[in-house]
Amino acid sequence: MLRYIGRRLLEAIPVMFVIITGTFFMQRFVPGGPFTAEKAVTPEVERNLLAYYHLNDPLWKQYADYLWDLTPKRFHPFALTQGFDLKEAFGIDFRPSFKYPNRTVNEIIADKLPVSLELGVLSLGVALAVGLPLGVLAAVKRNSWIDYVCSSVAMTGICVPTFVLGPLLVLAFAIHLGWFNASGWYGPIDRVLPSLTLGSVYAAYIARLTRGGFLEVLHQDYIRTARAKGASEARVIFRHALRGGLLPVVSFLGPAVAGILTGSFVIETIFQIPGLGREFVNSAFNRDYTLILGTVILYAGFIIALNLVVDVVQVWMNPKLKFE
Amino acid sequence: MNSSPAPLSAPLPPPPAEPVELEAGHSLWSGAWHRLRKNLLALCGGVAVICLALLCAIGPIFAQSYEDQNLDLGAVGPNAAHWLGTDTLGRDLFARMLYGGRISLMVGLVATFVALVIGVSYGAIAGYVGGKVDAAMMRIVDILYALPFTIFVILLMVFFGRNIFLLFFAIGAVEWLTMARIVRGQVLSIKRMEFIEAARALGFGRRRIIFRHVIPNVLGPIIVYTTLTIPAVMLLEAFLSFLGLGVQPPMSSWGALIKDGADKMEEFWWLLVFPGGIFSLTLFSLNFLGDGLRDALDVRSAKD
Numbered sequence: 001m002l003r004y005i006g007r008r009l010l011e012a013i014p015v016m017f018v019i020i021t022g023t024f025f026m027q028r029f030v031p032g033g034p035f036t037a038e039k040a041v042t043p044e045v046e047r048n049l050l051a052y053y054h055l056n057d058p059l060w061k062q063y064a065d066y067l068w069d070l071t072p073k074r075f076h077p078f079a080l081t082q083g084f085d086l087k088e089a090f091g092i093d094f095r096p097s098f099k100y101p102n103r104t105v106n107e108i109i110a111d112k113l114p115v116s117l118e119l120g121v122l123s124l125g126v127a128l129a130v131g132l133p134l135g136v137l138a139a140v141k142r143n144s145w146i147d148y149v150c151s152s153v154a155m156t157g158i159c160v161p162t163f164v165l166g167p168l169l170v171l172a173f174a175i176h177l178g179w180f181n182a183s184g185w186y187g188p189i190d191r192v193l194p195s196l197t198l199g200s201v202y203a204a205y206i207a208r209l210t211r212g213g214f215l216e217v218l219h220q221d222y223i224r225t226a227r228a229k230g231a232s233e234a235r236v237i238f239r240h241a242l243r244g245g246l247l248p249v250v251s252f253l254g255p256a257v258a259g260i261l262t263g264s265f266v267i268e269t270i271f272q273i274p275g276l277g278r279e280f281v282n283s284a285f286n287r288d289y290t291l292i293l294g295t296v297i298l299y300a301g302f303i304i305a306l307n308l309v310v311d312v313v314q315v316w317m318n319p320k321l322k323f324e
Numbered sequence: 325m326n327s328s329p330a331p332l333s334a335p336l337p338p339p340p341a342e343p344v345e346l347e348a349g350h351s352l353w354s355g356a357w358h359r360l361r362k363n364l365l366a367l368c369g370g371v372a373v374i375c376l377a378l379l380c381a382i383g384p385i386f387a388q389s390y391e392d393q394n395l396d397l398g399a400v401g402p403n404a405a406h407w408l409g410t411d412t413l414g415r416d417l418f419a420r421m422l423y424g425g426r427i428s429l430m431v432g433l434v435a436t437f438v439a440l441v442i443g444v445s446y447g448a449i450a451g452y453v454g455g456k457v458d459a460a461m462m463r464i465v466d467i468l469y470a471l472p473f474t475i476f477v478i479l480l481m482v483f484f485g486r487n488i489f490l491l492f493f494a495i496g497a498v499e500w501l502t503m504a505r506i507v508r509g510q511v512l513s514i515k516r517m518e519f520i521e522a523a524r525a526l527g528f529g530r531r532r533i534i535f536r537h538v539i540p541n542v543l544g545p546i547i548v549y550t551t552l553t554i555p556a557v558m559l560l561e562a563f564l565s566f567l568g569l570g571v572q573p574p575m576s577s578w579g580a581l582i583k584d585g586a587d588k589m590e591e592f593w594w595l596l597v598f599p600g601g602i603f604s605l606t607l608f609s610l611n612f613l614g615d616g617l618r619d620a621l622d623v624r625s626a627k628d
Contacts, residue, residue: 015467023479030483159607161559163566163579164600167586175590254470262474266566270586280475281567284482292479299472307470 005312012304019300020070023293024063034098034287053098069093070297084110094294099286105294108279115185116275119198119267120260122191126199127206127256135210140237142215150207157204162263166197166270183272194271198263202256209252214245247318254310258303359620366616372609380425401594409594411584420576421599427577431491432558438496440550443503444539450504451511452534462508465501473498481569488571495560499553506549510542544621551614555607562603578603
C-alpha cells in the first residue's frame with residue numbers, strides 16, 4: 001500500500017507541473033493584464049510596478065523563478081495548525097498579490113481558506129447525513145411509497161441546481177420568514193442555509209448511489225445466510241450490508257468533493273461569504289496573476305490528494321480490489 | 325435414461341387453414357421502445373422536452389421581441405398582457421425565457437455533440453486498439469478526471485472573452501471523459517465477437533471496422549449517456565452564466581436570467597421563480613428520459 005501511495009504521489013508531480021505551466025502561460029498569452037483595468041498610471045509608477053512584480057524579466061526567467069518559489073523546501077506540517085501558511089510549513093511562496101499589493105497570496109489563502117473549508121466540510125456533512133439514511137430507507141422499503149418519496153426527493157435535489165435553490169431558500173426563510181440572515185458569515189446560524197444549499201445536490205446523488213448499492217448487496221447470498229440465522233433486520237443492514245452497500249458512495253466522494261469545491265464559487269457569491277471561492281472568481285476577473293495561480297494550484301493539489309485518499313479507502317473497504 | 329422423445333412421435337398439428345400472420349420480430353429497438361412506452365415518467369419527460377424545444381424554437385416568432393422595452397412599465401408582476409411579468413427594464417419575461425431557452429438548449433445540444441464526438445472516437449480507439457495504447461489513453465482520462473476542470477473553464481471564459489463558440493468547446497472538452505470510458509468498456513467486450521473477426525477476415529481496415537462495425541453496436545449506451553450529458557452540460561452553462569461568464573447581455577440564457585432574478589428577488593420574485601422553474605423542469609424531463617432510456621435499453625451503470 002505504501003508503494004501504491006508513493007507511486008501515486010510521484011505521478012502527481014508531472015500533473016501539477018502541467019497545471020502550473022498551462023495556467024502560467026495561458027494567462028500571459030492572452031490580451032489584457034492586471035493593470036489594464038485601472039486608471040492610466042504615470043510611466044514612473046508603471047515602471048516601479050513592473051519592477052516590483054519582476055514583469056521586466058524575460059518570460060522564461062519569470063517562469064523559472066516562479067517554479068523555484070513553489071518548490072517545497074522544508075517540511076513542518078504542524079505549522080499548518082497555526083494559521084494556514086504554506087510558506088511556514090513547506091516553504092511554498094505564492095508571492096504578493098497583484099490586486100492587493102500589500103498582501104501575499106499566502107496570506108490571502110491563510111485568511112480565506114478556513115472559511116471555504118468550513119463550508120465544504122459542513123456541506124459534505126449535510127450530504128452524508130441526509131443522503132445515506134434516504135438511500136438506505138429507499139433500498140430497504142423498495143417499491144413502497146417510502147421508496148418513491150425518497151427517490152423523488154433525490155431527483156428534486158439533482159434537478160434544482162444550487163443557484164436556484166439557494167436564492168429560493170433565502171427568499172423563503174430569510175426574507176419572508178426572517179429566520180436567517182440573507183447573507184454574511186458571522187454566527188453559527190449563518191452556516192445553515194449555505195451548507196444546506198451546497199450539500200443538497202450531493203445528498204441527492206449519495207441517496208441514489210446508496211439505494212443502488214444496497215439493493216445490489218441485499219440480493220447477495222451472505223445476506224440471505226445472515227437472515228436465515230435469525231439476525232434482526234437492523235443487524236442485517238448495519239452489520240452485514242453496510243460495508244458493501246456503501247462502496248459506490250465512497251467512489252463518488254472524490255468527484256463530490258471536487259464538485260463542492262467548485263460549487264462554493266456560486267454559494268459564496270449568493271450568500272456573500274468571504275471564502276476562497278469568491279476570491280478565485282474575482283482574481284480571474286482582475287487578472288491577478290499570482291492569486292489565480294495560487295488558488296488553482298491549491299485546488300488542484302486538494303483534488304489530487306483527496307482522490308488518492310478515496311482510492312485508498314475504497315481498497316480498504318473492498319478486499320476484492322487491489323492496489324495496482 | 326432419457327424419456328423417449330415424445331414430441332417426435334406426437335402427431336403433427338394440423339396445417340393452418342389460412343396463413344397465420346407472422347409476428348414481427350423483436351429487434352433491440354422495438355423491444356426498447358416497448359419497455360419505454362410503459363415508463364410513464366420517461367414518456368412525460370420526452371414529451372416535455374419536445375414541447376419545450378418547440379416552444380423555444382417557434383414561440384419567439386409570435387411573442388414580443390426579447391429586446392422590446394417598456395421603461396414606463398418597469399417590473400410588473402404576472403398579468404394578462406405579460407403572462408409572466410416583466411423585468412426591471414420592462415421587457416416581457418416570457419419572451420426572454422423563450423429566447424434564453426434557445427441559447428440554453430443550443431448550448432446543451434452543441435456542447436454535448438462536441439463531447440460525443442471526442443468521447444466516442446477516443447473511447448472506441450482505446451478499446452479497439454487495446455494493449456499499451458489503451459492503457460496509456462485511459463491513464464490520461466484518469467488523470468484528467470482528477471483535475472478541477474470547472475476552474476479551467478472559468479479561466480478560459482475570463483481570459484478569452486465570453487464567446488459563445490468558446491463556451492461550446494470548453495464545455496464539450498470537459499464532458500467527454502465519461503463517454504470515453506463507457507464506449508471503451510463496451511468496445512472491449514464487442515471486439516472479441518465473431519462478426520468483428522469476420523470483418524477482419526474480410527480484410528477491412530481498422531478504421532472501417534471501428535466506425536462501421538463496432539460503434540453501431542454500442543449505440544445503446546451512447547444514446548443513454550448523450551441524453552444524460554445534455555442536462556449536465558446545461559447545468560455547467562447555467563453555472564457559468566450565473567457567475568457572469570456565460571452568455572452576455574442583451575442575449576440571455578436561462579442561467580443568466582436566474583442570475584438576474586436572484587439579484588432582484590427581494591422585490592420581484594417572479595424574475596427568479598419562473599426562469600428557475602423552467603430550467604429545473606427541463607433538467608427533470610431530460611433526467612427522467614435518460615433514466616427511462618437506460619432501463620429500456622438495459623444499459624449498466626457508468627461506474628462499471
